[in-house]
Amino acid sequence: ETGVTQTPRHLVMGMTNKKSLKCEQHLGHNAMYWYKQSAKKPLELMFVYNFKEQTENNSVPSRFSPECPNSSHLFLHLHTLQPEDSALYLCASSQASRQGRAGELFFGEGSRLTVL
Amino acid sequence: ELKVEQNPLFLSMQEGKNYTIYCNYSTTSDRLYWYRQDPGKSLESLFVLLSNGAVKQEGRLMASLDTKARLSTLHITAAVHDLSATYFCAVGPVYNTDKLIFGTGTRLQVFP
Numbered sequence: 001e002t003g004v005t006q007t008p009r010h011l012v013m014g015m016t017n018k019k020s021l022k023c024e025q026h027l028g029h030n031a032m033y034w035y036k037q038s039a040k041k042p043l044e045l046m047f048v049y050n051f052k053e054q055t056e057n058n059s060v061p062s063r064f065s066p067e068c069p070n071s072s073h074l075f076l077h078l079h080t081l082q083p084e085d086s087a088l089y090l091c092a093s094s095q096a097s098r099q100g101r102a103g104e105l106f107f108g109e110g111s112r113l114t115v116l
Numbered sequence: 117e118l119k120v121e122q123n124p125l126f127l128s129m130q131e132g133k134n135y136t137i138y139c140n141y142s143t144t145s146d147r148l149y150w151y152r153q154d155p156g157k158s159l160e161s162l163f164v165l166l167s168n169g170a171v172k173q174e175g176r177l178m179a180s181l182d183t184k185a186r187l188s189t190l191h192i193t194a195a196v197h198d199l200s201a202t203y204f205c206a207v208g209p210v211y212n213t214d215k216l217i218f219g220t221g222t223r224l225q226v227f228p
Contacts, residue, residue, distance in 0.1 A: 035218075042120070043204070043218040090158065104149060105206070105216060107159040 003027065006091050006108035013081065014116050021076040021111045023091030031096035032074040033105065034066060037088040049074060050096050081115045088112050118143045118209045122219035129195050129226055137190040137222045139205035147208035148188050149216065150179050152201045159204065163190075195226045 004025045013019050025032060034046040046060045049068040063085075065077040074091055092105040119142040129135050139148070147166055151159040163172045165181035165188060172179050176199065178191045188205055202223045206216040 042220045043206075045215055045217070048215070092159075104161055104164050105159075106161065107151075109158045 004091060004093055004106055004108035006089075006111050008111060009109060010112045010114075012114045012116065013078070015081060015083070017081075018077070018079040020078065021089055021091075021113075023074040023076075023108055025072055025074075025091075025093035025106070025108075027093055027095075027106060029093035029095045029106070030071050031094045031103075032068060032071070033092040033094070034074065034076055035090040035092060035107075037090055037110070039087075043090070047076075078113075081113075083115050086113055086115045118145070118207060118215075118217045120205060120207050120217050120219040122203075122205060122222050124222060125220060127222055127224045129192075129224070131196055131226055131228055132194050134194065135192050137192070137203055137224075139188040139190070139207075139219055141186050141188075141207045141217075143186075144210045145183065145186070145207045146210055147216075148181050149206045149208075150188070150190055151204045151206065153204065153221070154201050162203075192224070195224075197226050197228070200224055200226045 007022045011019060031050045033048050036044045036046055045058050047057055047066040048055050063080050067075040088110045090110045091108040094103040094105050096103060121140045123138050149164055150162040152162050153159045163179040168183040170181045176193045181188045202221045204221045205219045208216050
């Protein structure tokens with residue numbers, strides 16, 4: 001398998017549920033990202049991991065919790081979400097420089113989340 | 117805070133016509149990317165522009181970068197229906213190497 005794969009592709013959850021989104025990259029990259037894409041809004045950067053270390057938390061509510069166990073895997077743990085969190089969540093990877101400079105992003109297909 | 121603006125936000129054009137999408141950004145950058153997104157799909161990388169005056173072409177699309185004007189353009193030549201998609205530019209600010217900030221996107225619709 002190549003590229004960036006995300007699971008599940010679609011997720012429906014209640015506000016009291018706990019679920020996780022998974023992302024795996026097969027490109028040998030050293031940086032991974034979570035973006036949120038809502039209707040009629042620009043893509044919002046949520047989290048950045050460079051060399052497995054979280055380097056960016058873009059003022060994301062604590063009900064979203066990222067985890068990066070190694071440079072190939074990235075998770076987004078979800079709990080007590082709100083209906084306004086319904087969106088397409090995109091994972092991406094890149095080959096960052098030693099200074100952490102982000103390179104070209106390669107995106108997964110996304111996980112479409114609906115919060116009831 | 118870096119701001120990235122694209123215009124137009126929506127573009128409906130006839131097949132065979134030419135048009136340009138503009139991407140303006142508000143602070144110094146040395147990296148600019150163009151992406152394409154089809155409905156219900158992920159983002160596909162189109163162009164990587166890393167220097168002032170960079171120009172890249174792929175098929176009917178040509179992208180350019182003017183870092184002094186803080187402007188990139190995506191020019192469409194003789195549009196065809198298959199180019200219908202949403203196009204995003206993304207800018208990497210010099211002051212924050214981790215981030216790529218995306219524009220609002222330009223939804224392109226090409227009709228016969």
